[in-house]
Structures are given as structure tokens and as C-alpha cells.
Amino acid sequence: DTGVSQDPRHKITKRGQNVTFRCDPISEHNRLYWYRQTLGQGPEFLTYFQNEAQLEKSRLLSDRFSAERPKGSFSTLEIQRTEQGDSAMYLCASSFGGFPSTDTQYFGPGTRLTVL
Amino acid sequence: KQEVTQIPAALSVPEGENLVLNCSFTDSAIYNLQWFRQDPGKGLTSLLLIQSSQREQTSGRLNASLDKSSGRSTLYIAASQPGDSATYLCAVPRDDKIIFGKGTRLHILP
Numbered sequence: 001d002t003g004v005s006q007d008p009r010h011k012i013t014k015r016g017q018n019v020t021f022r023c024d025p026i027s028e029h030n031r032l033y034w035y036r037q038t039l040g041q042g043p044e045f046l047t048y049f050q051n052e053a054q055l056e057k058s059r060l061l062s063d064r065f066s067a068e069r070p071k072g073s074f075s076t077l078e079i080q081r082t083e084q085g086d087s088a089m090y091l092c093a094s095s096f097g098g099f100p101s102t103d104t105q106y107f108g109p110g111t112r113l114t115v116l
Numbered sequence: 117k118q119e120v121t122q123i124p125a126a127l128s129v130p131e132g133e134n135l136v137l138n139c140s141f142t143d144s145a146i147y148n149l150q151w152f153r154q155d156p157g158k159g160l161t162s163l164l165l166i167q168s169s170q171r172e173q174t175s176g177r178l179n180a181s182l183d184k185s186s187g188r189s190t191l192y193i194a195a196s197q198p199g200d201s202a203t204y205l206c207a208v209p210r211d212d213k214i215i216f217g218k219g220t221r222l223h224i225l226p
Contacts, residue, residue: 006159033213042120042205042216043160056212091159093214100147100209102167107152109159 002026004108006092012114013082020078021111025094032075033105034067035091036060043091049075050097082115089113118143118210122217130225131198137191137220139206144184151180151191152205154219160205164191196224 003026013019025032030051035043046065047057051072061067064082069075079086089112093105119142129135139149148167152160164173164180166189172181179192193200203219 002159002162031212035214040218042207042218043214044216045213048212089157100212102147103209104150104162104165105214106162107160112157 002106002108004092004094004106006090006108006111008111009109010112010114012116014116015082015084017082018078018080019082019113020076021090021092021113022074022076023092023094023108024074025092026106027073029094029096029106030072031095031097031103031105032069033093033095034075034077035093037089037091037110038087043089046077079113082113084115087113087115118146118208118215120206120208120215120217122204122206122220124220125218126221126223128223128225129196131196133196134192134194135196135222137193137204137206137222139189139191139217141187141189141206141208141215143210144187146184146208146210148209149180149182149189150207150214151178151189152207152216154203154205156202163204193222198224198226200224 005024033048034046037043049069089110092108095105151163166182177194205219206217
């Protein structure tokens with residue numbers, strides 16, 4: 001257990017429905033990251049926050065995706081009008097955000113999304 | 117652009133054997149390199165992190181080496197056990213994010 005928690009662990013939804021995932025980072029960490037992992041692939045970066053500011057978004061993050069970190073603590077990732085291609089493991093990670101050479105990201109257990 | 121490649125994609129070996137997993141990266145200007153383990157349907161567990169100034173790191177039966185100039189890292193697992201069966205991912209940081217390889221799926225045969 002790294003101290004990063006994600007909820008729910010599994011989500012099954014029908015195509016077209018909206019879903020929201022939550023991530024609680026390690027409490028003293030300033031940075032929070034979202035990654036997506038499809039079957040047989042490594043995780044791919046989606047977006048990250050420095051405190052409450054969203055600093056970067058991948059082009060993988062279509063207009064149907066939105067992420068927030070309103071108080072610089074937990075974060076939510078919402079997918080609107082889900083598609084079957086959204087089926088994946090969504091991983092959250094957090095870090096202090098110090099020097100790149102020593103900053104280590106700690107990963108949560110992930111939320112597995114299945115879109116029927 | 118940083119790309120991370122892992123070979124082989126899958127590996128099956130009998131219990132007790134020593135094995136080597138390979139990772140290569142295209143841009144040698146890295147701060148560190150990390151090896152993760154992922155069990156089916158689970159999140160990532162960090163195994164070893166090698167700083168760019170280091171040549172290797174050891175943890176128990178695991179030994180990871182790094183050759184920045186050639187863009188390569190290896191993960192050596194000694195005396196493999198069925199519990200080592202998992203996917204092993206190699207990753208390097210890039211502009212505040214981590215770039216992962218696709219992983220090597222390892223199966224240790226009892």
C-alpha cells in the first residue's frame with residue numbers, strides 16, 4: 001500500500017453514461033497525476049496537477065474528459081458520454097514535486113473501467 | 117521524443133532459473149530509471165529506482181543495471197519463484213511525467 005487510494009476499484013457502465021473516479025493522494029504531496037492503461041500497454045500520461053492548478057493535459061484527454069483538484073487535495077476524473085474505447089485501467093499517482101532527479105511518483109491501485 | 121521499449125514482451129521460465137529482462141530508451145538524458153511490477157488487474161509496485169549517476173541497484177533477488185550512454189537497463193531476477201509471475205514495467209521520467217514501456221509479462225512455471 002503506497003498511501004494513494006482510488007475509488008471505486010471497479011466500474012462497469014453502459015455506453016453513453018457519465019462516470020467519475022476519485023483519487024486521494026499521499027497527504028503531503030503537492031502533485032497529482034492521472035494515467036490510463038489499456039490491455040497489453042504501459043500506462044500513458046493523461047494530466048497532472050500542482051496543488052489545485054492543472055498544469056498539463058495530454059492530447060489523449062478528449063473534450064469528454066475533465067479532471068479537477070479543487071482544494072489541492074483529492075482529485076476527480078470525469079468521463080462524459082463513455083465509449084467502449086474508454087475501457088481501461090485509470091491510475092492515479094502523487095509526488096512531492098521537488099527536483100526532477102529525485103521526485104518519485106507513488107501509484108494507487110487503479111480504477112478499472114468497463115464500458116459495455 | 118522519449119520512447120521506452122521492453123524485450124521480450126512475454127517470458128516463461130521454470131522455477132529456480134535466473135532471468136534477465138531488457139529495457140531500452142531513445143533519449144539518454146534521463147534523471148533516473150524505475151522498474152515496476154504489476155499483478156493482473158492491479159496497480160503498480162515500485163521495485164527499484166536507479167539514479168542517472170548510478171550503475172546498478174539491488175533489492176533482495178532483484179538487481180537492476182543502467183547504462184545511460186547506450187540507453188539500456190536490465191532487470192536481473194535470481195532464483196525465480198512462482199510468486200514472481202507478473203508484468204514488469206520499465207519507466208523513465210520526462211517533463212514531469214513518466215514514460216513507460218509496454219512491459220514484459222513473466223510466467224514462472226512451478
